[in-house]
């Protein structure tokens with residue numbers, strides 16, 4: 001899976017590898033990939049919602065498939081690129 005950016009469909013080869021399965025899209029700024037644990041994904045997108053309104057220009061898409069002890073968990077939605085907090089799920 002993740003042959004291309006889930007935000008704008010740029011091929012994965014055109015995206016930057018951040019290591020540990022995480023990729024960053026240079027066009028739309030999305031973060032995506034298969035990671036070895038939920039904890040790795042939390043380093044990029046925290047498991048908490050932003051408490052205030054986030055301006056639309058700071059929204060970035062994320063889509064992680066995390067392999068954890070409780071099975072595979074998918075996290076996806078929009079996060080604030082400045083704080084790493086979730087803006088919208090799904």
Ligand SMILES: [Zn+2]
Nearest residue numbers: 005008025028
């Ligand atoms: Zn993209």
